[in-house]
Amino acid sequence: MIRILLVDDHPGFRAGLRTLLSAAEEVDVVEDVASGEQALAVVGRVQPDVVLMDLAMPGMGGIAATERLVRDHPHIRVIVLSMSDDDDSVFAAIRAGARGYVLKGARRAEIVRSVQAAAEGEAIFGPAIAARLVGYFTERERGEPAPALPELTRREKEILGLVAEHLTNPQIAARLGLSQKTVRNHVSAVFAKLQVTDRAQAIMRAREAGL
The missing domain is CATH 3.40.50.2300 (Response regulator)
Known part of the structure; x- marks a missing residue:
C-alpha cells in the first residue's frame, strides 16, 4: 500500500x-x-x-x-x-x-x-x-535566456521588484490592490524561496537578477 x-x-x-x-x-x-x-x-x-x-x-x-x-x-x-x-x-x-x-x-x-x-x-x-x-x-537549446529567479511566481517577482524600490508592505498593497495580509504572505514566501532573512538581502538578490 x-x-x-x-x-x-x-x-x-x-x-x-x-x-x-x-x-x-x-x-x-x-x-x-x-x-x-x-x-x-x-x-x-x-x-x-x-x-x-x-x-x-x-x-x-x-x-x-x-x-x-x-x-x-x-x-x-x-x-x-x-x-x-x-x-x-x-x-x-x-x-x-x-x-x-x-x-x-x-x-x-x-x-x-x-x-x-x-x-x-x-x-x-x-x-x-x-x-x-x-x-x-527546446527554447534553451535555441539560446533563449532562462528566466530570472524561476523559483518565484510572477506575482512574487512583481512584489520583490517593489520591495527593491523600498516600498513598505502597506504601499505595495495599495499599489497592487491587495490586502496587507496577502502582501505579507507573498513577502514571506519570497524570503523563504530566496533563503534570505530580511528585505536588504532580498533587495540584493533582486538587483543581482536584474529585477
Whole structure:
C-alpha cells in the first residue's frame, strides 16, 4: 500500500480526492490537511510515502512546504496537484523538490499512476506539464535566456521588484490592490524561496537578477 497525505485548503476538493483515491486498491489516504503548516505538523506522525500538494494556500504555500518536506523527510515524494500550469509555478515546484506535477481535473487513472511512479522513485508530469517542459528546454537549446529567479511566481517577482524600490508592505498593497495580509504572505514566501532573512538581502538578490 502507498500511504498518501493530501494537502489542500478546499475541504470539498480534499473529500472528493480522498473518495477518488480510495477506489484504488494500492493506495491508502492516511491524512488530509488544509495548509503547509499542518502538513509539516502531521507528516512525522502519519509517515506518508507520497504527498499530494496544492500550491495556493493561506499561510505557508505549497512551494515552501515542499521545500521543508523534501529537506526534512527526503524519503517522502511530493507531487504538486494544482490548477496553475504557468512556467513559474511548474519550475518553482521542481526547484523546491517536487517529483511530479499534475493538474487538478486529471482523471483518476492519471493521478494514481503519478502516485505509483513517485512512490517508485520516478518523476512524473501530466501531459500538459510535460509539453511545457519540452517547450522550455527546446527554447534553451535555441539560446533563449532562462528566466530570472524561476523559483518565484510572477506575482512574487512583481512584489520583490517593489520591495527593491523600498516600498513598505502597506504601499505595495495599495499599489497592487491587495490586502496587507496577502502582501505579507507573498513577502514571506519570497524570503523563504530566496533563503534570505530580511528585505536588504532580498533587495540584493533582486538587483543581482536584474529585477
